[in-house]
Amino acid sequence: LPPTSATGRRSRDGGWYDACPLGADGETLLTVGDFGRPEAEAYGPAVLIGALRGLALAGTRPGRLRDRLAELLRATALPPVADAVYCGYRPDTHTLTWAHASGPVPLLFRGGTGRALSGQDGPSGQDGPSGEAESTLEAGDLLLLHTGALEPEAVEHLLALAPRLTAADSAGDGVRLVTRELDEFPGRRDACVLMARVTP
Numbered sequence: 001l002p003p004t005s006a007t008g009r010r011s012r013d014g015g016w017y018d019a020c021p022l023g024a025d026g027e028t029l030l031t032v033g034d035f036g037r038p039e040a041e042a043y044g045p046a047v048l049i050g051a052l053r054g055l056a057l058a059g060t061r062p063g064r065l066r067d068r069l070a071e072l073l074r075a076t077a078l079p080p081v082a083d084a085v086y087c088g089y090r091p092d093t094h095t096l097t098w099a100h101a102s103g104p105v106p107l108l109f110r111g112g113t114g115r116a117l118s119g120q121d122g123p124s125g126q127d128g129p130s131g132e133a134e135s136t137l138e139a140g141d142l143l144l145l146h147t148g149a150l151e152p153e154a155v156e157h158l159l160a161l162a163p164r165l166t167a168a169d170s171a172g173d174g175v176r177l178v179t180r181e182l183d184e185f186p187g188r189r190d191a192c193v194l195m196a197r198v199t200p
Helices: 044-057 062-074 152-160 162-166 171-182
Strands: 016-021 028-035 081-090 095-101 107-110 113-116 133-136 142-146 193-197
Touching (some): 016 044, 016 193, 028 044, 028 142, 028 193, 044 081, 062 081, 062 095, 081 142, 107 152, 113 152, 113 162, 142 162, 142 171, 152 162, 162 171, 171 193
Antiparallel strands (some): 081 095, 107 113, 107 142, 142 193
16 A cells, blocks of 8 residues: 555555465465565565565464564564564464564454454464464454554554455455555555455
């Protein structure tokens, strides 16, 4: 999502979003985040996404990705991550495991309502390894990840769109709706948004 005008405030440059299948069991890595400094904008996201995919494919769970990624970035010229959310989704159990590093928590849209995940939606609750949380999703749920560039008022506006978002035919339609609704939102900085729909 670009800023509202050419003079609008930019987000922490170098934001990224990514969805990557991890294996034959269908588990998927979902990540969204921002770097802390503008010099990372040109090449940082590609390097970071590659590192995240490699760590996840090697078996690193979402709750450990933050620390492992920080170790890797310290050995490079890239700045540290400013905020991020790391999720792993297992379709066989409809389980979302997630952790965030100073970033916004995932938003869940279900049955015409929307809310921020608290980690209390699944059997393991919150405060797992490295602050890892677990939530049980249902077929038809819409999951929205975003960077911290979205102001609280913009997030509240997204939650108010729940009836329209849950009625969207696809996650792509949901992204288009979010883009239209936030296009002229006052003072909005550029931001990264990722949406995913849970299938049966």
